[in-house]
Amino acid sequence: MLADSRITFIGSGAMGEAMIKGVLAQKLISPKQITASDPIAARREALEGAYGICTAADNAQAVRGASIVVLSVKPQIFEKVTPVLRGQIAPEALVLSIMAGVSLQTIQNGLQHERVVRSMPNTPAQVNMGVTAWIPAAAVTEEQHRQTATLLGALGEQIRVDKEDFIDMQTGLGGSGPGFVFLIIEAMIDAGVQMGFSRGDAQTIALQTVLGSAELMRQTGEHPAELRNKVTSPGGTTAAGIYELEKGGVRTVITNAVLAAYRRSQELGAISQKG
CATH class of the missing domain: 3.40.50.720 (NAD(P)-binding Rossmann-like Domain)
Known part of the structure; x- marks a missing residue:
């Protein structure tokens, strides 16, 4: 080929x-x-x-x-x-x-x-x-x-x-997505440090948690909601954390971030064509 x-x-x-x-x-x-x-x-x-x-x-x-x-x-x-x-x-x-x-x-x-x-x-x-x-x-x-x-x-x-x-959509989801993921990892690291981990250990834990979760989803082919439910016990620690995420509007914030990046890609593309 x-x-x-x-x-x-x-x-x-x-x-x-x-x-x-x-x-x-x-x-x-x-x-x-x-x-x-x-x-x-x-x-x-x-x-x-x-x-x-x-x-x-x-x-x-x-x-x-x-x-x-x-x-x-x-x-x-x-x-x-x-x-x-x-x-x-x-x-x-x-x-x-x-x-x-x-x-x-x-x-x-x-x-x-x-x-x-x-x-x-x-x-x-x-x-x-x-x-x-x-x-x-x-x-x-x-x-x-x-x-x-x-x-x-x-x-x-x-x-x-x-x-x-769809190329502009990819820019919003896949192109800008790593920046969003890095911010989430950064926040997890900072939380780990606040609890008492060294920054190096907190980074190792946060990074491997994200990598491992993505690989688990890839290998099992299960919907993320199914995997989330499996790790969320009634009245447990994950349930308490997810409650705070939902209360903070995490779904809406992430969705809006992707859509904002998509719209900006369209704007930049229009400027490029005019130029």
């Missing part, structure tokens, strides 16, 4: 490097089939040393001959790289964007290229434990659909959606 591909990364930040690391760890492609473009010499040297891949300082040179081009630059940089890339990417090549808030149409118009996939990973992708939603443009082939699923699978779970608005 990727054995004969040449992949070029325009931008080699944390997400781009995570994908490089993932595809190489799974032996989906050889290092010499990957080129990463970066303007900073030290960064290029670091990537060459760590992964044995090819690097380039010139974006136009980097994409020539590539069958897959991964756009992993920051959204505000996209307008600066489009004039250089326009007309340099082979018409049959796949362009896979992992830029936040940049629509399919904006990418297609900017590059004058039809075969584009827009995706939205989240930060746990940096440790290959992320979740990425993606949508292909109409011109993308079935083989390129499979290539996209394979590449994004190197970052963790991947979900193909059929409407672009």
